[in-house]
Amino acid sequence: MKLNEGISGCSYRVKKLSLPLRLTLRLEVLGMTGGTDVLVMNNKSHGTMIIKIRGTRFALGKGITENIEVEEVKS
Amino acid sequence: MAKMTEAKNRSVSKGKLTVAFIGNPNCGKTTLFNAYTGANLKVANWPGVTVEKVEGSMRFQGYDIKLVDLPGTYSLTSYTMEESVSRDFILSDDVDVVIDVVDASSLERNLYLTLQLLELGKPVVVALNMMDIVEKRGMEIDLHRLPEMLGAPVIPVSARKRKGLEVLIHAAVHHNEQRHPDPLIHEHREAESESRHRHDHHSEFAMVYSDDIEDKIDLIKERLKSRFPDMPNHRWASLKYLEGDNDIKKKYPIDIADIVPDSLEDKIINEKFDFIEEIVDECLVGREQKAAVTDKVDRYLTNKYLGIPVFLLIMAVVFFLTFTVGDFLSGYVEVFIDILNTSLSSLLVSAGAGEAVISLVCDGIVSGVGGIITFLPNIFMLFLALALLEDSGYMSRVAYVMDGIMGKLGLSGRAFIPMLLGFGCTVPALMASRALEDKRDRMRIMLVTPFMSCSARLPIYILFSELFFGDYAMIAAYSMYVIGIAVAIGTAWFIHVFTKAGSENSLLIELPEYKMPGARTVFIYVWEKVKDFLQKAGTTIFVASVFMWFILNFGPSGYSSDMGQSFGAVIGKYIVPLFVPIGLGFWQIVVALIAGISAKEVVVSSCAVLFGVSNINSAAGMSSMLTQLSDLGFGPLNALCLMVFSLLYVPCAATIITIKKESHSTAHAAKCVLFQLLTAWVMAFIVYNVGSLII
Structure with a gap:
């Protein structure tokens, strides 16, 4: 599934980023590397989200979240 | 600390x-830097505050220390301007020691940046x-293990x-004196030994990669060593080669196609984070607890439905405080200005000063500068509220x-920050547009930010709305802010639709934890603005008031008390025909508006000089001004047109210079x-003509 389908309050594990190289690297240096758990804090209907990666909150636009492949983490 | 530093100051250098x-954005780096240098740098709880490096100095243990504050950054790649500026500076011989400010929370x-x-x-x-x-x-950091794993001193501050x-x-x-630190005591949890040769990096470097990458580093290193x-x-250069860093490739060209065909940047980042996870596992005790407060507050403030209404409500409170509390405090400043004017005038009379001198001091300087100073409390309140928000x-x-x-305008939400800062002052707001990556986005934001109503326009609204709109004064003033936002957003939308301008840049911004605003930080922020305002009153507005007095009291036939004959x-009167269609066909108003290009407050100070009102913000001053304006036929509709025109035309000379500097283009500024x-002309025209139909 894609990250923008994520439900607020649930955790997801990053599988793959299908974004332009520059943006991918920018996200990676913020800690969003493959295998990282992402907690969805807030999801507006169109995919603009607040997520928490490695203890830091980030707001991400739809253009980013719909291109991040994730899998649900069963808690 | 002051005493100790003083004692050391006496020693020989x-x-x-x-x-x-x-350090990363929001890590408190600028606050720390200020604590040393006493410099009043602006600190804000959003990324991109330090847009260029700032220097300060101190003396410690006989050393003359130059402190340099670099822009906040998450990493040291060469992808963004800020990052490569920081990287080049640290690599240069100019830097002896780097203090990496880390947000322990x-x-x-x-x-990542530390590594x-x-x-x-x-x-x-x-x-x-x-x-703290x-x-x-409820967490603790193992301050023995952390420096051991990093191979660098770690100081809690x-x-x-x-x-x-x-x-x-x-x-x-x-640390500068001891350049070769002790060997590191560190080993990977799952040490692999697939390498073709022995590595001894574990005693040299904190960050040791997998054998595969270390092998490649060694091969490139040998090649670089023989060539350069x-x-x-x-x-480090070998690592950058593996990451495919173009700067390094250009500077030290070697061929490594046989060692590594593709960039391994992805893998290198991943391994760094793996190591960071090891560090955090070993050094951070009890990291299960969550920052519950921020999550709770965010549930409302960033709620899907409540987010925008809450934002509008917060802004309404900001302006309510600005107008009401500000006005209340203004009363005291007015009394002071009144006393000053009366005593100055009697002092000058008793000293036997001529009529022209008394007029210059009282009608020119005190009316102009003093009239503006009475708006200080309003401006103080506005900046206090903005500082608390930031x-x-x-x-x-x-x-x-x-x-x-913003997405509908082809911009990311991040572009709204410069616009919001525009409520305070347009100049720093224009500078904040640097945080936007796309050049076209930046140009667009620079075009529309001046429409956001800055604090300098506030005196115009306060004066004219209170003069003409009585009980509805606050609504009239508040509507200017709404019109400003609407015009800014409308313009951005127009450009988006017609030029298809709009970057692919999606929103990406860190949301820091909420915290109680720090008294010192807020004080520095507000004091800087108040100081700017007072300086402007003492310089630009002073000069403009004196200049206005001259061109209004001197005419082709010399000094004359009849302003109608003045320069x-x-x-x-020469320009006035242009302003007739927009309801501003009064030569006095035209002169005030032209003078207002130097700074928007000058529109009000000029009116004070033009209409000979000594304390323009006081009840007596206002009633005198109202009578004179009414005699000219200037009514509420004209006042509204004046407010709209003032809102939208060139904010000030400083803004023009800033746009030119930021866009590197005189043509763009023009x-x-x-x-x-x-x-401004078109909007005032619409307001005047629609208004004329209604009234």
Whole structure:
């Protein structure tokens, strides 16, 4: 599934980023590397989200979240 | 600390030392830097505050220390301007020691930059900031293991409470003297031994990669060493080669196609984070507790439905405070100005000064400058409210809340931050547009930000809305802000639709934890603005008032008390036909508006001089002004047109210069000025003609 389908309050594990190289690297240096758990804090209907990666909150636009492949983490 | 530093100041200089401060955005770096230098740098709880490096100096243990504050950054790649500026500066011979400011409350993310810095090979001292937040959350950091794993000194500090400052700078000085640190005690959890040759990096470097990458590093290193024996850090350059860094490839060209066909940047980042996870596992005790407060507050402030209404409500409160509390305090300043004017005038009379001199001092300087000073409380309140919003961490939430609307304009929510800052002052707001990556986005934001109503326009609204709109004064003034936002957003939308301008840049912004605004930070912020305002009153507005007095009291036939014969009237009457269609066909108003290009407050100070009102913001001053305006036939509709025109035309000379500087284009600045004048004229024209039909 894609990250923008994520439900607020649930955790997801990053599988793959299908974004332009520059943006991918920018996200990676913020800690969003493959295998990282992402907690969805807030999801507006169109995919603009607040997520928490490695203890830091980030707001991400739809253009980013719909291109991040994730899998649900069963808690 | 002051005493100790003083004592050391007397000692002989041991030499010069340059210490660079670097850290992630929101890590408290600028606060720490200010604590040392006493410099009043602006601090805000959103990324991109330090847009260029700032320097300060101090003396410690016989060293003359130059402190350099670098822009906040998450990493040291060469992708963005800020990052490559920081990287080149640290690599240069100018820097002796690097202080890496780390937000202890988000160690995991902050350590990425730390590892990159350590790889650069310069002495690094880690300043562990925000330890109080860590403790509050019930966590602890193992301060023995952390420096051991990093191979660099780690000093806990509190920038806000000014704790640990002396120890930190001591460590920096000491670390510079001891350039070769002890061997590291560190090994990977799952050590692999697939390598073709033995690695001894574990005793040299904190960050050791997998055997596969280490092998490649060694091969490239050998090649670089034989080709460029004198280059400073072969291991770091080899790593950059593996990452496919173009800067390094250009500077030290070698062929490595046989070693590594593709960039391994992805893998290198991953391995760094793996190591960071190891560090955090070993050094951070009890990291299960969550920052519950921020999550709870965010549930409302960034709610899907409540986000925008809450934002509008907060802004309404900001302006309510600005107008009501500000006005209440203004009363006291007015009394002071009145007393000053009366005593100055009697002093000048008793000193036997001539009529012209008394007129210059009382009608020119005191009316102009004094009239503006009475708006200081309003401006103080506005900046106080903005400072609280910025320091609490709300500002970046606004980017998230507004992302939907901004998306329709082809911009990310982040572009709204410069616009919001425009409520304070247009100049720093224009500078904040640097945080936008896309050049076209930046140009667009620079074009529309001046439409956001800055504090300098406030006196115009307060004066004219109170003069003409009585009980509805606050609504009239508030509507100017709404019109400003509407015109700004409308313009951005127009350009988006017609030029298809709009970047693919999606929103990406850190949302810091909410915190109680710090008294010192807020004080510095507000004081800077108040100082700017007073300086402007003492310089631009002073000069403009004196100049206005001259062109209004001198005419082709010399000094005359009849303003209708003055140079000002001649100029005003010449241009006035242009302003008739927009309800501003009064030469006095035209002169005030032209003078207002120097600074928007000058519109009001000029009116004070033009209408000979000594205390324009007081009840008596207003009633005198109202009578004179009414006699001219200037009514509420004209006042509204004046407010709209003032809102939208060129904010001030400083803005024009800033646009030119930021866009590196005189043509763009000229286009902006022309566009603003045209927009102001058209909007005032619409208001006047629609209004005339209704009334």
